[in-house]
Amino acid sequence: MADKKTLAFLLMDAPYESARTTTAFRLIDAAARRGHDVSVFCYEGAVALSFAKQAPHANTVHGRDVAQEDHPNPKDWIIALTAQAEKSGGTLTWTNCGLCVDERGVGEAVAGVGRGSPVDFWKMAEAADNTLVIPTRG
Amino acid sequence: MNKKILQVVESAYRATIEEQDDTVMWFTHAIRGGGAQTAVLLRGHAVNYGVKGQDASGIAFGDKKQTQPPDLPGDLTRLIAKGVEVYVVEEDVEARGLVPTDLIGGLIPIKKSVVPGLMARFSLIWQW
Numbered sequence: 001m002a003d004k005k006t007l008a009f010l011l012m013d014a015p016y017e018s019a020r021t022t023t024a025f026r027l028i029d030a031a032a033r034r035g036h037d038v039s040v041f042c043y044e045g046a047v048a049l050s051f052a053k054q055a056p057h058a059n060t061v062h063g064r065d066v067a068q069e070d071h072p073n074p075k076d077w078i079i080a081l082t083a084q085a086e087k088s089g090g091t092l093t094w095t096n097c098g099l100c101v102d103e104r105g106v107g108e109a110v111a112g113v114g115r116g117s118p119v120d121f122w123k124m125a126e127a128a129d130n131t132l133v134i135p136t137r138g
Numbered sequence: 139m140n141k142k143i144l145q146v147v148e149s150a151y152r153a154t155i156e157e158q159d160d161t162v163m164w165f166t167h168a169i170r171g172g173g174a175q176t177a178v179l180l181r182g183h184a185v186n187y188g189v190k191g192q193d194a195s196g197i198a199f200g201d202k203k204q205t206q207p208p209d210l211p212g213d214l215t216r217l218i219a220k221g222v223e224v225y226v227v228e229e230d231v232e233a234r235g236l237v238p239t240d241l242i243g244g245l246i247p248i249k250k251s252v253v254p255g256l257m258a259r260f261s262l263i264w265q266w
Contacts, residue, residue, distance in 0.1 A: 010264075044153075044161055118165045119172035125262060126141055133264040135162075137149055 004090070006037045008128035010121055012136045014045025015074045021049070024134050025077055032085040032092055039093045039128065041121035044136065047096040049074040050109040075110045082112055095120055141261035143169075143176040149266060150183035154208040155197060160187065162266045163213045170220050177223040178214075179256065180245075185230045187214055188241040211242045218244040225256065 009028060013021050031038045042049060054073035058066045078094055085092035098115040101107050125131040147162050154160055163178075170176055180187055187210045194207040218224055228247045231238075238247065248256060257263050 043165070118168035119174075122143075122169040122172055122174045125143070131262055131264070133266065135149065135266040136152065138152075 004036060005031075005129040006039070006127060007031050008039045008041070008121070008124040008131040010041045010043055010131075010133040010135075011046040011049065012043045012134065015049050015051075015054075017045070018136070020134050020137075021046075021074070025074075025081070027132070028081055028092070029084065032081050032090060033088055035085075035089040037091045037093075038085060039124040040095065041116065041124060042094070042096045042100070043118075043121075044097070044100050045104075047100045048104060048106045050078050050094060050096060050113040051075060051106040052108040052110050078113070079110055093124075095124075140173070140175050142259065143174060143262045143264060144179055144257060144260040145176060146179045146181065146263060146265045147184040147187075148182040150186060154210065155194065155204060158206050158208050159213055160208070160210060163187070163210070163217065166222065167213070167217060167220070170217070170222055177225065177260070178217065179225045179227070179248075179253070181227045181230050181253075183234075185226045185236070186234065187211065188224075188226055188231075188245050189236065190240060190242050215242055215244065227253065 009024060011021065011024050015021065028038055028040065052075060054075045056066055056069065056071035056073060058064065059069045059071070062069060082092045082094070094112065095114045095116040096109060098117060101115065145162060145166050152161065157164070166176055166178060190211055192211055195204070197204045197207070214224055223246060224244065225246045225248050226241070227250055229250050231247070
């Protein structure tokens with residue numbers, strides 16, 4: 001694509017805590033579908049987004065079993081976004097802050113997720129056409 | 139290529155006891171160590187990071203003591219010593235009943251009205 005861009009995102013919110021995460025995933029999805037190259041750095045609670053042991057659950061309030069509920073796990077969204085990026089001719093690079101992973105014990109990430117430091121995010125931003133930091137608020 | 143980054147810090151004292159620092163200050167120290175050209179703008183509650191004499195020591199849960207409490211003004215002082223400019227919004231300082239002598243040395247006070255001009259000097263603005 002002629003106008004292929006490189007975009008860098010920093011996410012900070014833990015899963016299932018904030019609508020900001022869904023908004024971030026929408027933005028990443030839009031970029032992936034357009035074939036842009038996307039780098040994501042997860043800081044603090046956001047490192048749990050890719051935790052491999054996330055599990056869907058049934059929901060008795062909804063009256064649905066596990067299969068019917070089809071509860072979303074962000075790790076599956078990351079896998080799907082990565083596949084979408086490749087399908088569209090782009091790339092999605094997902095990197096977790098290593099120390100943030102260690103202090104939370106969420107080292108088991110889905111395949112393709114890397115480990116890094118703030119310097120890696122700085123390098124992503126240096127290489128990117130634009131950068132968006134989406135921090136935890138409050 | 140070395141983009142100049144302004145870190146705008148507004149959310150304050152977020153998990154500082156658990157982290158033993160402010161996570162954005164820590165992040166800024168890390169990227170500065172890697173060679174980034176960066177500055178910090180403290181606004182809102184975060185201007186309080188510049189107040190001298192803060193002491194977060196003494197917390198204990200059961201027998202588990204916090205032996206290395208955060209030292210936010212110390213972290214700022216060390217950041218300034220690394221050549222990082224740290225700005226504070228004057229109106230936000232005044233609104234909290236603080237006066238310049240309450241603050242550590244090396245902070246650069248600026249009026250709210252000149253913040254857009256400050257931002258214009260940077261390639262990237264990261265609002266935390």
